[in-house]
Amino acid sequence: MPVDEVTDDIRRLVDRMIDVMIEHNGIGLAAPQIGIGLRIFVVSVDGTRESAKVYINPELEVSGIQEANEEGCLSVPGVFAKIKRYRKCVITATDLEGKRFTEKANGLQVRAFQHEYDHLEGTLIKDRMGQVQLIAARRQLRELRERYEKDK
Numbered sequence: 001m002p003v004d005e006v007t008d009d010i011r012r013l014v015d016r017m018i019d020v021m022i023e024h025n026g027i028g029l030a031a032p033q034i035g036i037g038l039r040i041f042v043v044s045v046d047g048t049r050e051s052a053k054v055y056i057n058p059e060l061e062v063s064g065i066q067e068a069n070e071e072g073c074l075s076v077p078g079v080f081a082k083i084k085r086y087r088k089c090v091i092t093a094t095d096l097e098g099k100r101f102t103e104k105a106n107g108l109q110v111r112a113f114q115h116e117y118d119h120l121e122g123t124l125i126k127d128r129m130g131q132v133q134l135i136a137a138r139r140q141l142r143e144l145r146e147r148y149e150k151d152k
């Protein structure tokens with residue numbers, strides 16, 4: 001769901017998202033990962049709070065060729081897979097003051113943006129893994145599923 005207005009509640013939610021991301025040594029986190037169906041994600045490519053930046057109602061414009069590289073996800077711990085992503089992207093999003101801004105991503109950011117954007121669309125890395133990778137990761141995925149079943 002898009003964010004209608006950047007309120008104090010949204011700012012508090014973003015604070016919490018940054019906390020969760022840092023606690024789990026992540027470089028990105030999307031609101032749906034903590035059960036909030038809003039189009040918000042935070043990214044900090046060096047994993048520090050100082051570098052953490054929020055992207056509300058983001059739009060991605062990807063370009064160039066795709067490149068496969070190792071990727072993990074806080075929602076599927078222990079699973080790493082080579083995922084194909086575009087090498088270039090420009091992001092337009094709303095900041096915490098409610099202003100739209102556009103920036104060109106580079107390096108790891110490009111991959112992080114595409115990964116977090118996927119979460120907003122309900123896509124996880126396992127949905128982007130090829131058959132061979134899925135088979136290789138089946139044990140980790142099974143363990144995750146069992147843990148999830150137990151928690152229910």
Ligand SMILES: [Zn+2]
Nearest residue numbers: 072073074075
């Ligand atoms: Zn993820």
